[in-house]
Each structure stands twice: as structure tokens, then as C-alpha cells.
Amino acid sequence: MTEPSILVGGTGHLLGPAPHTVEHLAAYRSRGGNRTGPTPDELLDLVEEAELLGRGGAAFPLALKLRSVRERPGPRVVVANGAEGEPGSVKDRHLMRARPYLVLDGLRRACEVIGADRGYLYVADPVAAERLRAALAVAPPPVPIVVVEAVSTYVAGEESAAVRFLDGGPALPTAKPPRVFERGVGGAPTLVANVETLAHLALLAAGRSAAGDLLVTVAGAGQPPLLAEVPLGTPLRELFSRPRAVSGALVGGMFGGLLDEKVLDLPLIPQAYAAAGGALGCGAIWLLGPEDCPVTVAADAVGYLAAESARQCGICVSGTRGLADALTALATGADPGAGAERLANLARWSAGLPGRGACGLLDAAARVAGSLLRLHGALAEQHTERPCPACLAHPPAAGARLLVPPTEPYFPQGAP
Ligand code: SF4
Structure with a gap:
């Protein structure tokens, strides 16, 4: 990396x-x-x-x-x-x-x-x-x-x-x-x-408390990763030396689901992220830039999680694969006649799967899918007819682009 x-x-x-x-x-x-x-x-x-x-x-x-x-x-x-x-x-x-x-x-x-x-x-x-x-x-x-x-x-x-x-x-x-x-x-x-x-x-x-501090990793939106130590409650916007065009974020690594562009002003504390419908988790945040479509980002994240399933719980194997396949089909425009059924399945699975695996991986996949439908329902529906140019240009690749950040330095002159 x-x-x-x-x-x-x-x-x-x-x-x-x-x-x-x-x-x-x-x-x-x-x-x-x-x-x-x-x-x-x-x-x-x-x-x-x-x-x-x-x-x-x-x-x-x-x-x-x-x-x-x-x-x-x-x-x-x-x-x-x-x-x-x-x-x-x-x-x-x-x-x-x-x-x-x-x-x-x-x-x-x-x-x-x-x-x-x-x-x-x-x-x-x-x-x-x-x-x-x-x-x-x-x-x-x-x-x-x-x-x-x-x-x-x-x-x-x-x-x-x-x-x-x-x-x-x-x-x-x-x-x-x-x-x-x-x-x-x-x-x-x-x-x-x-x-x-x-x-x-x-x-x-040692009497040097940093209990009010938090380490976060921020990447995406065309940026390489930034590791930051910030006071709890700092909004993401304050980490940027220049304004960023950000349309949302995948939060908590892949665990916390998608949030919309308001994520930039959300205080970096677990309670604020939970109240917004996400999870701060380990403080890993992948920003969506103008070139990112949330449908493909969700398909990417859930594709990664499906590949990482430990394949111990039957419900996790079928659940993560079902979610990943449905999201990938949505992003690529495969079999448009099945679009309505696909959306209905995504809604049913994202509500019914959490809590049914031995660990949080299945919950993470369901949360990502559920957050896509909650925040971008109309966009997902449009994709049942035709994928957008961003999805066509960058089809899902089982999370590959979420794992390999670009190489441009985040602060060109070094971190302040
Ligand atoms: S829920 Fe966790 S333990 Fe069960 S198969 Fe999935 S990854 Fe493995």
C-alpha cells in the first residue's frame, strides 16, 4: 500500500x-x-x-x-x-x-x-x-x-x-x-x-492522556491514504487543506456502510456515525468522489466481503454471495428484466441477514447493501434499466479499487 x-x-x-x-x-x-x-x-x-x-x-x-x-x-x-x-x-x-x-x-x-x-x-x-x-x-x-x-x-x-x-x-x-x-x-x-x-x-x-484523541485513516476521492490523529468530534472536513468534492463515504472500513455527503461535517465520534445510520468502527473512511457511483462502490465492498467470508456459516456463504451478485448485476446492467426482483431481494436480505453469522462480516455486507437502498434508492432503480457512465467506466472488481489507493500525495507539501 x-x-x-x-x-x-x-x-x-x-x-x-x-x-x-x-x-x-x-x-x-x-x-x-x-x-x-x-x-x-x-x-x-x-x-x-x-x-x-x-x-x-x-x-x-x-x-x-x-x-x-x-x-x-x-x-x-x-x-x-x-x-x-x-x-x-x-x-x-x-x-x-x-x-x-x-x-x-x-x-x-x-x-x-x-x-x-x-x-x-x-x-x-x-x-x-x-x-x-x-x-x-x-x-x-x-x-x-x-x-x-x-x-x-x-x-x-x-x-x-x-x-x-x-x-x-x-x-x-x-x-x-x-x-x-x-x-x-x-x-x-x-x-x-x-x-x-x-x-x-x-x-x-504516564499522566499523558490522549483519551480524547482518535486515529483515523482516510482515503478515496482520488487521494492516497491519510493517517490522522484528531480530537474526538473533529469533522472530516477539517482534515483537508483544500476543499474536496466528496459525494459520500464508505465508513468503518467496510463495516459501517455508506453515508451521504453530510459525512464531511459529521463529528468523528462513534455515536454521531451511529446516529447517521453508519458505524465509525476502526476509523477507516473511504471517500466517494464525483467519479464514483455508490452502486459500484457497494458492489465492490460486498464483493470483497463475499470473497473474505470464512465460509463456516451457511447463511453467510449464501447471503454475502447473493448480495454481491445482485449488486454487481445492478452495477453492470446484467439481465435488466430481473431488476425489480433484484431490488426487492436486496431490501429483504439487508433487513433479514444481520445477526445471523458467527461474526460481523455478514452484518457488514447487509449494512452496505441496506445503506445503498436507503440513501440512493432512486439511483439503484435507475440502474435496473441502465448502468450509469461511472459504473460502465469502473465496473465492480471485488473491492480491488477500495484496497489500492492512488499514488498522489494527499498534502503536496507534506502534512501540516
Ligand atoms: S459470518 Fe463470519 S464466521 Fe460465519 S462464515 Fe461469515 S465470515 Fe465466517
């Missing part, structure tokens, strides 16, 4: 002063890292006061997650989740590459808070994995921590898939219950927390 431009705003505590370079241990310590800091109980109180939400996608309160594992009998385990399976997101890999000691510090603190006797760094990016291994060799933590290289698939970062992989199985989600806080790695109660979330924990311990 093209290297992202990086914009550091807010406190800048997450990405640090030099996010394109590796922060070494001495520099990390000089910024307050690895201090003795608060006791585990005090740190848990700080997390609660900061109302810190997880940054992996579900925005689950971290304090609740920590408590739900620590109140169970040991031994307990922590997994730092850096699998970053949402294809539009690069924030976790760059955080780990730039600030391996910050992430390790957060993982160590999480082990202390829940009384874990071991930890894992579950990481898909090989560069990040290498830097974390090097950091572990320089500053070995008090509990054993190992780096495990995750596979690069959409579902590998789902928490039960991570646990299954660490136990020697395939990186595929399992049925719930039990949830991983009840029965995780080796059967032990397990905290699976996103690496950005753990970085927040280390910053809280």
Missing part, C-alpha cells in the same frame, strides 16, 4: 512527534513512558474516569472489558490485537511501527490490571512485528509476551478468531457463547484489546 501522509493533531500523544520514524526506548522514557505510575487499581479508575472506548471497531468501554476478565479466576491472558483486518485501515500498523514501546507498555499495564500471567501481540504487519520483537528484546517485560504473526484476512482480527489462531487453529471466528472473556486462549479468561486502545492505557498511566 502507498505510504500514508500523516497528520498529527489533538494531543499528538499517540503518534508522537516523529510518526514516520521508530521511537527508541530512551526517547519513549524521556516522554514519560514505562514509569512506575499508578497502581493497577488506580489505573483502572483512570480508564473509567476517561470513559475510554475501544478503538478496534466496536467502541466497547475498556474499563468494562478489563473488569469482566479480572473478576474471573486465573490464569488470565491479554492479547494485543494488531491484526487490522479492515482493508481501509492503516492506523494500527503505523502506530506499532512508530511507537513499539508505547504499545508494549500498554500491553504490560493491561496484564497488571487484570492479573494476567502472559500476553500476546497478534500482528499482521511484518514490519510492525519485527519492531515489536526488537523492542521486546531491548526491554523484556515482567510477564512473558510473544509476538504472533496473524494472517491478513478480514476475519482474522475478530477476537474469537484471534484466540482460535493462538490456540493453534485457523484464524476463524467461533460461535458465541462462550465469549473470549469467559473462555479464551487455552481456556483462560482473555482480554483481547486493540493496540491503539492499549496505547491509550499506557498514556493514561
